[in-house]
Amino acid sequence: xxxxQRQLALxxxxxxxxxxxxxxxxxxxxxxxSAFTGPQGGVSLDAFRKAWEFYSGDVLFTVxxxxxxCLFTGLAAIIxxxxxxLGENRWIVGTLKALYRWPLFIPFIxxxxxxxxxxxxxxLMNNSFVALGLMEPLQTVSFLDWRGIIATFVWKQTPFVAxxxxxxxxxxxxxxxxAGRNLGASRLRVLVxxxxxxxxxxxxxxxxxxFVTMLSVLSVPMMVAGSQPTMLTVDMAFRINSYGDYATxxxxxxxxxxLSAGAAIIYLKRGMAAKEGAx
Amino acid sequence: xxxxxxxxxxxGLHVAYGGTKVLHGIDLDxxxxxxxxxxxxxxxxKTTLLRSLSGFVPVESGSIAVGGKDVAGLPPEKRGxxxxxxxxxxxxxxxxxxxxxxxxxxxxxxxxxxxxKVSSLLAMLGLAGYEDxxxxxxxxxxxxRVALGRALAVDPGILLLDEPLSxxxxxxxxxxRHEIRAIQQRxxxxxxxxxxxREEAMTMADRLVIMNAGRxxxxxxxEEVYDxxxxxxxxNFMGAENVLPLRVEPGEGSAAITAGEARxxxxxxxxxxxxxxxxxxxxxxxxxxxxxxxxAAGEDLVVPGRIAAxxxxxxxxxxxVEAAGRQITVDHAVRHEPGAAVGxxxxxxxxxxxxxxxxxxxA
Numbered sequence: 238x239x240x241x242q243r244q245l246a247l248x249x250x251x252x253x254x255x256x257x258x259x260x261x262x263x264x265x266x267x268x269x270x271s272a273f274t275g276p277q278g279g280v281s282l283d284a285f286r287k288a289w290e291f292y293s294g295d296v297l298f299t300v301x302x303x304x305x306x307c308l309f310t311g312l313a314a315i316i317x318x319x320x321x322x323l324g325e326n327r328w329i330v331g332t333l334k335a336l337y338r339w340p341l342f343i344p345f346i347x348x349x350x351x352x353x354x355x356x357x358x359x360x361l362m363n364n365s366f367v368a369l370g371l372m373e374p375l376q377t378v379s380f381l382d383w384r385g386i387i388a389t390f391v392w393k394q395t396p397f398v399a400x401x402x403x404x405x406x407x408x409x410x411x412x413x414x415x416a417g418r419n420l421g422a423s424r425l426r427v428l429v430x431x432x433x434x435x436x437x438x439x440x441x442x443x444x445x446x447x448f449v450t451m452l453s454v455l456s457v458p459m460m461v462a463g464s465q466p467t468m469l470t471v472d473m474a475f476r477i478n479s480y481g482d483y484a485t486x487x488x489x490x491x492x493x494x495x496l497s498a499g500a501a502i503i504y505l506k507r508g509m510a511a512k513e514g515a516x
Numbered sequence: 517x518x519x520x521x522x523x524x525x526x527x528g529l530h531v532a533y534g535g536t537k538v539l540h541g542i543d544l545d546x547x548x549x550x551x552x553x554x555x556x557x558x559x560x561x562k563t564t565l566l567r568s569l570s571g572f573v574p575v576e577s578g579s580i581a582v583g584g585k586d587v588a589g590l591p592p593e594k595r596g597x598x599x600x601x602x603x604x605x606x607x608x609x610x611x612x613x614x615x616x617x618x619x620x621x622x623x624x625x626x627x628x629x630x631x632x633k634v635s636s637l638l639a640m641l642g643l644a645g646y647e648d649x650x651x652x653x654x655x656x657x658x659x660x661r662v663a664l665g666r667a668l669a670v671d672p673g674i675l676l677l678d679e680p681l682s683x684x685x686x687x688x689x690x691x692x693r694h695e696i697r698a699i700q701q702r703x704x705x706x707x708x709x710x711x712x713x714r715e716e717a718m719t720m721a722d723r724l725v726i727m728n729a730g731r732x733x734x735x736x737x738x739e740e741v742y743d744x745x746x747x748x749x750x751x752n753f754m755g756a757e758n759v760l761p762l763r764v765e766p767g768e769g770s771a772a773i774t775a776g777e778a779r780x781x782x783x784x785x786x787x788x789x790x791x792x793x794x795x796x797x798x799x800x801x802x803x804x805x806x807x808x809x810x811x812a813a814g815e816d817l818v819v820p821g822r823i824a825a826x827x828x829x830x831x832x833x834x835x836x837v838e839a840a841g842r843q844i845t846v847d848h849a850v851r852h853e854p855g856a857a858v859g860x861x862x863x864x865x866x867x868x869x870x871x872x873x874x875x876x877x878x879a
Contacts, residue, residue, distance in 0.1 A: 412605035415572055416663075418592040419599045420619035420670060430618075434609040 272487035284484035288492065291472075291485075296492060298466040302383060302458075303451045303496075306390035307444050313391060314398035314443070319428040321399075322406040323414065341396040345389075346456035352389045353460055356380035385461040386468070390451050398443040405439035406432055438507055445504040449497045469493050521549035521706030522583045522596070522673030524569070529578035531561075531568050538564045540730045541578070546674075549704040551697065553711055553721035557753070561730040563678060566710045570676055571595050582674065598672035602679040604659045606651040612638070612662055613647040619670035637665040640699065657688040664696065668703065675700070677709040681716060693720050714754060718742065726750050748798060751868040756798035758844045760819065760862070762869065764790045773817065773864060776840045780817040782864045794872040803866040804846045806835065809859040817867075818859040826854050 240248070275281025289296075317337050324330040340348065355361045358379035366372045380388065409432060417427040433440070458468040469489050476486040524546040531539040539561050546552055554562040567573040569580060571592035580588045587595050598619070606615050616637060617630040625633070631647070638644050641661040646654075651662060660680055667675060677696070681689045697720045700707045711717050717724055718738040726733040726741060726749075734741055734750045745751035752759075765772045770783040771790045775797075782790065809820040821839025828834070832847045839860050852858060 410603055410605060412601040412603050413607060415570075415592070416599065416601060416605040416607075416666070417618070418572075419570060419597065420666070421593045421622045422618075423593060426622070431607055435607070 268483075268487040268490055271483050272491045274484065276484075284488035285491075288485050288488040292469065292489060294466050295469055295472050298383070299452070299468045299493075300496065302386055302390075302468060303448055306387050306394070306451055307448050309387065309391045310394045310398050310447055311440065311444055313395040314402050314440075315428075315433065317395065317399040318402035318406050319432070321403045322409075322432065323424045323428055325424075337399055338396050340393050341400070343393070345393060345454050346460070348389055348393045349457045349460040352385055352392070352457075353381065356385045356388065356461070382462050383466075386458050389457045389461055390454075393457075394447040394451065398440070398447055401439055401443040402436060405436035409435055438510075441507055442504060445500045445507075448500045452493055452497055520673065521704050523548045524674065524706065524708075525579075525581040526565075526569070527579045527581070529565070529568065529580065530576040531564055531573055532576050533564075533573075538730050539568070542732060544725065544732065544735070546706055546708065548673075548706055550723060551700050551707045551709065551721045552723045552725060553709045553717035554725050554727060555711060555714065555717045555753075556727035556733075557712060560727040562710045562712075562727045564730075565727070566599075566676055566678055566708060569595075569674075569708065570597050570599050596672060597674040597676055598667035598670055599676040599678060600660070600663050600667050600680045602682050604656075604663045604683070606659055606663055606666070608650075608652050610651065611647065612643070612649045612651060612654075615651055615662055616665045616669050619666065623670065633669060634665070637669055641665050641695075656684050657692065660684060660692060661695075664699070668699070668705075672705060675705045675707045677707065679711055680709075681711075681713075689716070696720065726753060728753075745798075745868055748796060748868075748870040748874060751798040751870070756800050756868055758799050758801065758804070759842060760797045760799070760840055760844070760867075761842070761872070762795045762797050762867075764792055764795050764869065766790070766792050773869075775817060775819050778813070778817050778819045778840075780813060780815070780864050790869055791871040795869050796872050797862075797867040797869045799862060799867050801834070801845045801847045803863060804844065804848075805861045806837075806846060806848045806850065806852060807859040807861040809857045811859050811861065815864065817862045817864055819862065821858055821860050823852055823854050823856050823858060826852070 272284050273280055273282070275283050317333060320333055321330060321337075324333075343351075353360070356379065357363075358377050358381075360379075362380075363372070363377040367374050367377065413435075414427050414432060417431045418424070422430065453470065454468075455470040455474055458471050459474070469492065473486040473489045473493075476482040476489070524544075526542055526544040526546075529539055529542040529544075530537070542565060554565060556562045564573055568575050571587070571590060571594075575588045578588065579586045582596065607618070610618070613631065613634050616634045617625075620630045620633060634647060635644070638646055641664065643658060643661055643665075646658075646662075651659060654662065660683075663680070680696070681692050684692060693716060709717070709720060721738065723735065724738055724741045725735050728749050733753075734746045736744075741750060742754050745754055745756070760775055763774045765774070767781075770781050771792075773780045773782060773790075807818060809818075811818055819839045821837040821844065823835050824838050824843065825836040826833055832849055833851055835846045835848060835852065837844045837846055837858060837860060844860060846860065
């Protein structure tokens, strides 16, 4: 018995397909169905109603936190990648190059733990300020709230975005940047007006991927910030662990999924535009 | 658009990359409004010299004075020199108008002024009406014109050309040579052109600076450098690639020259200026002609040899002739068969003769 090329191809991708189906499609469909199923069975939006009633504030909080983190991550990455590309002080560039990737290799939960000890009222940061005489012990405040989440996200995601951005900047013909300096542009203007516009697609892709990553992190909001308001991942864990309320948790999951789908659309649109723009 | 060229004085310029010395004390003057070509083979330091003038390569020691003011310590944006790059270096996210107008925008010109200036530059460059075109939608020749326009838009006193024609195809390169030269003469801008193309340098520049291993080998007009090279290196680099070992014996008011069995006499100053003893003569393919091996020498040197190979590049035959233990390339109109015994007739006055000890260029 001989099998056709087509059958052989299907046979070859079958194990991978089975894995995706079992580990991703099945749970996804299960939670989607669960989100849209009422307490008595049948299609219902009850879970969404409940989720919105209890957690609409947290949806907004999540979106604002993640968008703000993306913004600051983008800025920090631009500063780092710009310094790496256009920096003239070899000592600064060398040190930055050696240091900036480290957070990439640190898991979110460890990053969150570090930030707890760093940003707390009597944490390393405030203690250092007090020791330096910059403030009195009584003036110290804890940053373990929304600011802590943003700081952790930015610290953790900046290397990833900076890595992609620095790679894209390094691929630009040096002569293009030199042409700008030659005509009288400062290094900052060269970065902002000549280099960055050319690497916007890469920056956007890196930020979209960071957006989706940050949206799905549970450990950071749980460890760094207090209970309210908090991010959707914490709410989902709470619904399941405390109440066994899978329907509401799944409804929150669907909302999260829609948010990241929005980011995915931007990502795909960029990809299509790049393909059309290519010669 | 009547930019008056600025004068540049380079004194004792030393440049190193890491620990490697690239320029070993360059002294060079550029008079206002002149067109100078820096010519040399790869790695001779010509691009480094241009880049140190423009500020992209830090100077180890020495000075670069523009209009009497030392700019060696200034960043590139403060030097008032406009550069055209080999890769064009146009910004792909900008239109032609934005590319050419960028330098003016940096100088705070109004939108109307920028548009007017760009429009007149485009007319001069034969690209009228191309303002809103994307630079990525243009041909190589058009892009290089835009790059030239971008450099000229700021009315620079000094224009630096870093092998601007190397990426263009042969036909467009010829046209651009003349265009760049014509524009330079019209604007009177001091221009420094880096190239490894001898013909390009000869046809465009008022003055050639031949560089070798980080030093200046010779400075002169194209005629001086071509006809009177001051060293074996320059002779060889300027196309005198045939090498013939000789012996020079000075006599009364002349010098006797022997190459194996061949003998000749160079009279007057030509002969008296020659170094005595073992020497090497450099000459071009086109100064030699083929004759009978026993032809009368007259005022030439007739060196017997044998044709080793023949090819036909068009118009003339190109022969490789074995003579005096060397391989000599000869361009000649008459067809001879390989293996034939011939006499190489070389006019003595067309030889560039240097002492053998100085001429280290291998044949």
